[in-house]
Amino acid sequence: MDILFSNISKEYQVKKRQDNPFLNFFNREYESKQALKNVSFQIKKGEIIGYIGPNGAGKSTTIKIMTGILKPSSGKCCILGVDPMENRIKFVKKVGVVFGNRSNLLWDLPVIDSIHMMQKLYDIPQETFSTNFKELTEMMDIKNLLHMPVRLLSLGQRMRCEIIVSLLHNPEILFLDEPTLGLDARSKIAVHQFIKKINEKRSITVILTTHDMNDIEALTNRVIIIGKGSKLFDGQFKAIKDKYKKIKKIQLEINQVEQITSITNQIKQQFSPDYVTVIANEIVIEIRDETHEFEEFIKYISKIKAIGNYQIQSLNIEEIIARYYSELDI
Numbered sequence: 127m128d129i130l131f132s133n134i135s136k137e138y139q140v141k142k143r144q145d146n147p148f149l150n151f152f153n154r155e156y157e158s159k160q161a162l163k164n165v166s167f168q169i170k171k172g173e174i175i176g177y178i179g180p181n182g183a184g185k186s187t188t189i190k191i192m193t194g195i196l197k198p199s200s201g202k203c204c205i206l207g208v209d210p211m212e213n214r215i216k217f218v219k220k221v222g223v224v225f226g227n228r229s230n231l232l233w234d235l236p237v238i239d240s241i242h243m244m245q246k247l248y249d250i251p252q253e254t255f256s257t258n259f260k261e262l263t264e265m266m267d268i269k270n271l272l273h274m275p276v277r278l279l280s281l282g283q284r285m286r287c288e289i290i291v292s293l294l295h296n297p298e299i300l301f302l303d304e305p306t307l308g309l310d311a312r313s314k315i316a317v318h319q320f321i322k323k324i325n326e327k328r329s330i331t332v333i334l335t336t337h338d339m340n341d342i343e344a345l346t347n348r349v350i351i352i353g354k355g356s357k358l359f360d361g362q363f364k365a366i367k368d369k370y371k372k373i374k375k376i377q378l379e380i381n382q383v384e385q386i387t388s389i390t391n392q393i394k395q396q397f398s399p400d401y402v403t404v405i406a407n408e409i410v411i412e413i414r415d416e417t418h419e420f421e422e423f424i425k426y427i428s429k430i431k432a433i434g435n436y437q438i439q440s441l442n443i444e445e446i447i448a449r450y451y452s453e454l455d456i
């Protein structure tokens with residue numbers, strides 16, 4: 127087992143807020159805020175795990191505990207047989223970390239300098255370094271960027287370099303925190319393809335936190351969902367998608383706008399849609415395509431003269447996950 131996260135809780139101490147801002151300044155009273163509540167999971171070698179949840183759910187706290195930046199308040203975290211807090215030197219040589227909003231590169235210097243710094247820092251033997259350098263720079267297609275100062279790279283180019291730098295010492299686990307944040311579609315695909323390739327080639331375990339569901343779709347099978355500090359789901363992403371695959375989103379274009387309210391009300395009365403909203407001259411309805419009701423609904427709207435075109439779509443991946451989060455009340 128690569129990662130054992132067992133009954134981990136984490137409380138932060140935060141200053142108690144006073145109504146009077148002046149008293150707030152002098153206040154020395156603290157209260158505890160629970161960021162993780164008894165979270166447990168295990169991750170096997172070679173898995174790619176999506177660790178997801180809404181803002182403030184506890185993802186960064188989990189990653190910080192797994193990478194030895196934070197100590198849990200209780201519970202046991204064991205990564206590749208070591209406690210990341212206790213044996214720092216042994217631990218950092220076994221893992222790679224990429225934070226989308228923080229850089230491991232030397233800002234004003236050419237990329238190649240950061241690469242050589244990593245070699246020194248991690249004490250990477252020359253032979254391993256040369257093989258890895260050649261393989262990774264070719265795979266990620268960054269040869270033409272090596273002599274450019276980091277500050278001149280685009281976000282997508284920099285992210286490719288960040289990932290390479292994190293892999294030079296042959297880590298067994300790669301932690302990726304929002305690796306595609308702010309990237310355009312093509313750069314995202316390049317990052318996805320590279321992570322997949324490196325996972326297949328080296329059996330490297332990947333822990334990925336992201337708000338971008340395309341990352342999850344492209345890279346992972348298993349997802350762990352965390353909400354308000356608790357683990358709420360651990361399983362195949364497909365199971366969540368399947369749960370909503372019967373829901374259809376229908377956009378009705380209304381030609382006679384003055385009738386839009388009465389049509390909306392009629393639909394609500396006659397059918398039991400999951401969701402109805404009006405946007406400009408359109409009514410958007412979500413209804414399940416699993417009963418007779420859906421056919422009835424289509425027949426019904428076909429007869430209403432005020433309705434012009436209509437489109438039927440399945441929920442996209444972002445809509446599915448937003449819906450799942452609201453069902454979990456997180």
Ligand SMILES: Nc1ncnc2c1ncn2[C@@H]1O[C@H](COP(=O)(O)OP(=O)(O)OP(=O)(O)O)[C@@H](O)[C@H]1O
Nearest residue numbers: 138140159161179180181182183184185186187188
């Ligand atoms: N240093 C800190 N001191 C006090 N509270 C904190 C601290 N860091 C995080 N928290 C709180 O702990 C909870 C979990 O935060 P965390 O950053 O782990 O969430 P997250 O899932 O990574 O969120 P996001 O997606 O917004 O980055 C939040 O309520 C946050 O306000």
